Amino acid sequence: MIRWLIQGIVRDKTRFLFPFIVVGVGVALMITMLGFMDGIFMSMVETTSILDTGHLRLVNKAYYDEEHLNPMDRALGGQKATGKWLEEHSGTSIQWLPRIRWGAILDVPDEQGETLSQTPIQGMAMDLSSASPEIERLKLQKSLVQGSLPQHRFEMLIGYQLAETLDLQPGDSVTLIGQSFDGGLASDNYKVTGLIRFGVFAMDKKMALIDLKDAQDTFYMEDMVTEWLGFFPSRVAFQDYGRRKMELEPELKALKSQPPAGWYVDDDPILLTILEQRNMDEMAKMFLLIRGILLVIFTFLMVLVLWNAALLNGIHRYGEMGLRLALGETHIRLVGLAVFEALVIGCAGALAGSLLGGGLVWYLQEVGVDMGDAFAQSGMMLTDVMRGRLSLEGFVYGIVPGLAASALGTLCASFAIFKRSEANLFREMEV
Amino acid sequence: MLELKQVSKTYRVGNQDFPALKNISLTIEENAFMSFVGPSGSGKTTLLNLMGGLDRPTSGQVLFDGAQLESMNRSELAQIRKQHIGFIFQSHNLLPVYSVYENVLFPLLLNHLKEQDARERVMALVEKVGLTEQANKKPAELSGGQCQRVAIARALIKRPKLVLADEPTANLDTENSFRILELMQDLNEQYGAAFVFSTHDQRVTQFINREVRLEDGAVLWDKAKNGNGELE
Numbered sequence: 264m265i266r267w268l269i270q271g272i273v274r275d276k277t278r279f280l281f282p283f284i285v286v287g288v289g290v291a292l293m294i295t296m297l298g299f300m301d302g303i304f305m306s307m308v309e310t311t312s313i314l315d316t317g318h319l320r321l322v323n324k325a326y327y328d329e330e331h332l333n334p335m336d337r338a339l340g341g342q343k344a345t346g347k348w349l350e351e352h353s354g355t356s357i358q359w360l361p362r363i364r365w366g367a368i369l370d371v372p373d374e375q376g377e378t379l380s381q382t383p384i385q386g387m388a389m390d391l392s393s394a395s396p397e398i399e400r401l402k403l404q405k406s407l408v409q410g411s412l413p414q415h416r417f418e419m420l421i422g423y424q425l426a427e428t429l430d431l432q433p434g435d436s437v438t439l440i441g442q443s444f445d446g447g448l449a450s451d452n453y454k455v456t457g458l459i460r461f462g463v464f465a466m467d468k469k470m471a472l473i474d475l476k477d478a479q480d481t482f483y484m485e486d487m488v489t490e491w492l493g494f495f496p497s498r499v500a501f502q503d504y505g506r507r508k509m510e511l512e513p514e515l516k517a518l519k520s521q522p523p524a525g526w527y528v529d530d531d532p533i534l535l536t537i538l539e540q541r542n543m544d545e546m547a548k549m550f551l552l553i554r555g556i557l558l559v560i561f562t563f564l565m566v567l568v569l570w571n572a573a574l575l576n577g578i579h580r581y582g583e584m585g586l587r588l589a590l591g592e593t594h595i596r597l598v599g600l601a602v603f604e605a606l607v608i609g610c611a612g613a614l615a616g617s618l619l620g621g622g623l624v625w626y627l628q629e630v631g632v633d634m635g636d637a638f639a640q641s642g643m644m645l646t647d648v649m650r651g652r653l654s655l656e657g658f659v660y661g662i663v664p665g666l667a668a669s670a671l672g673t674l675c676a677s678f679a680i681f682k683r684s685e686a687n688l689f690r691e692m693e694v
Numbered sequence: 695m696l697e698l699k700q701v702s703k704t705y706r707v708g709n710q711d712f713p714a715l716k717n718i719s720l721t722i723e724e725n726a727f728m729s730f731v732g733p734s735g736s737g738k739t740t741l742l743n744l745m746g747g748l749d750r751p752t753s754g755q756v757l758f759d760g761a762q763l764e765s766m767n768r769s770e771l772a773q774i775r776k777q778h779i780g781f782i783f784q785s786h787n788l789l790p791v792y793s794v795y796e797n798v799l800f801p802l803l804l805n806h807l808k809e810q811d812a813r814e815r816v817m818a819l820v821e822k823v824g825l826t827e828q829a830n831k832k833p834a835e836l837s838g839g840q841c842q843r844v845a846i847a848r849a850l851i852k853r854p855k856l857v858l859a860d861e862p863t864a865n866l867d868t869e870n871s872f873r874i875l876e877l878m879q880d881l882n883e884q885y886g887a888a889f890v891f892s893t894h895d896q897r898v899t900q901f902i903n904r905e906v907r908l909e910d911g912a913v914l915w916d917k918a919k920n921g922n923g924e925l926e
């Protein structure tokens with residue numbers, strides 16, 4: 264009987280083609296849309312994580328509590344020991360990068376050394392040596408609009424808009440004036456080697472990057488960092504960050520009970536995921552909500568279209584259904600088999616749609632679409648290449664509604680079958 | 695084999711009752727070959743409906759091999775139809791996407807037979823109705839008469855006790871009608887299934903063994919063929 268039904272589907276194009284196309288296109292669109300949205304959201308998450316919070320962040324609680332004041336005196340000691348521990352306890356699954364967030368006055372002198380202009384800036388210090396993973400992560404080569412990356416001690420990269428404001432060129436000297444770790448005056452001369460553009464307004468306008476070692480010297484923070492940023496491989500979805508953090512937490516607790524060399528007595532680091540910071544959690548919730556709403560709307564539309572298709576199909580096969588009733592099939596069975604047929608067609612459509620949508624998203628993920636300036640100016644992304652994200656979840660959210668809509672559409676249309684009375688069959692088969 | 699006792703069927707149209715059948719009692723024997731005749735609206739189709747378990751009477755009893763059809767629910771009736779009753783309709787008889795062979799096979803699939811076990815039986819019957827060469831053709835490639843032959847084969851394939859046909863020859867020309875009637879007569883004898891059909895056609899009389907005339911939902915007369923081949 265099942266072979267019989269499938270033969271019918273294969274032979275009858277009117278039965279097959281339209282629902283197949285609807286499900287195929289629907290599933291493809293859904294997978295593409297989800298992959299695309301995921302890609303964009305993940306880009307935002309990535310940007311924030313790279314420039315600011317990491318996926319995970321290890322930071323002294325006291326520092327975090329007054330983060331807005333830039334309390335460098337609450338930095339975490341024992342950089343080497345901590346780094347070693349982190350590496351040992353998260354293996355290859357998390358890449359941990361030490362950073363110092365600093366604030367200082369940037370003083371631009373004229374030829375005589377007199378102050379030309381001064382401005383307070385937010386800076387970040389990180390490993391900028393040529394082999395550093397930071398270079399790749401921040402896409403520094405690509406972001407460089409002028410000049411070169413630092414190669415010597417006490418060199419600096421600054422945001423191109425900041426450079427514009429201060430009229431700085433690569434090669435110019437500047438002085439950083441700030442507070443040392445223990446509250447004294449800290450000051451060093453730096454040479455600007457390059458201007459960078461991240462496409463993120465706050466960065467381009469206010470940011471200066473220096474090497475971690477230089478920062479430790481300038482601010483008297485030997486073996487200290489303000490934070491460690493941890494990065495998961497890209498296959499880990501942001502929804503999983505929290506769980507990963509929980510896995511690490513007991514180990515951190517164990518570490519704290521036997522603090523490594525270099526920690527101060529009041530060092531009390533905590534782990535934070537990106538979602539716990541910068542309102543990212545809200546944004547993630549909003550994103551998931553919008554995604555959910557789109558899914559529902561899409562599924563609903565598909566149900567409507569497939570319902571219609573099934574109604575047309577019902578008219579097309581009116582005679583067949585009547586005959587089958589007369590031959591002794593029950594109404595329930597007819598509806599059940601109609602749903603079965605719809606699911607077979609739905610599966611075929613979903614398969615085709617998955618290939619199509621998956622292919623598109625894969626292309627977006629691997630190659631990306633260069634959106635040029637339009638995208639960069641949105642001020643939220645590190646990259647102007649729009650990416651997709653291929654995930655199992657994306658397929659599930661595409662295929663399940665496709666199949667559900669097939670079944671539901673047919674079921675709705677099948678109420679006509681239920682209402683059909685056997686008593687009229689002879690008369691219906693007259694004309 | 696089939697017995698109708700005091701059967702009435704009343705349709706409700708608007709808020710008025712319309713009696714389509716009034717107190718009909720009939721007995722149909724195992725190998726009957728009979729027809730209902732009568733003017734349009736006299737109740738022929740309604741009667742076939744009741745006999746075939748497609749509908750239930752308003753009052754009275756329909757006994758099929760002793761089983762009371764009038765008190766069965768829809769799915770029990772479907773079960774009886776599936777196993778024991780063959781239907782031939784006036785038109786739109788065949789499933790268009792399936793071949794002649796597959797159309798005849800279909801009732802066996804419904805009765806849970808495997809295709810490979812049924813193949814010979816189906817082909818034998820297809821041969822009997824003279825369509826061996828057309829076995830793999832689709833209904834659209836057949837003439838009206840050929841389609842009715844397929845329908846007859848399909849009605850008989852499950853060895854039903856009763857075959858019901860509502861004006862099976864109404865869409866055919868005289869020659870084809872006669873061929874169909876001859877075929878049914880033939881199969882009636884060979885398979886021992888009772889054939890009951892309705893018709894407007896006076897010429898059918900020469901083929902049948904019994905004729906029941908309906909008028910206004912009641913039996914006007916019920917004649918069986920005597921030894922001389924005349925109805926009386």
Ligand SMILES: Nc1ncnc2c1ncn2[C@@H]1O[C@H](COP(=O)(O)OP(=O)(O)OP(=O)(O)O)[C@@H](O)[C@H]1O
Pocket residue numbers: 705706707712713714732733734735736737738739740741
């Ligand atoms: N579903 C129904 N609702 C109301 N009245 C009906 C219904 N079915 C049949 N009737 C009426 O019952 C009567 C008998 O109808 P039936 O179809 O049995 O006649 P018939 O002898 O088969 O006629 P014909 O030769 O035209 O096919 C008719 O007057 C018809 O209008």
Ligand SMILES: [Mg+2]
Pocket residue numbers: 738739740860
């Ligand atoms: Mg009729």
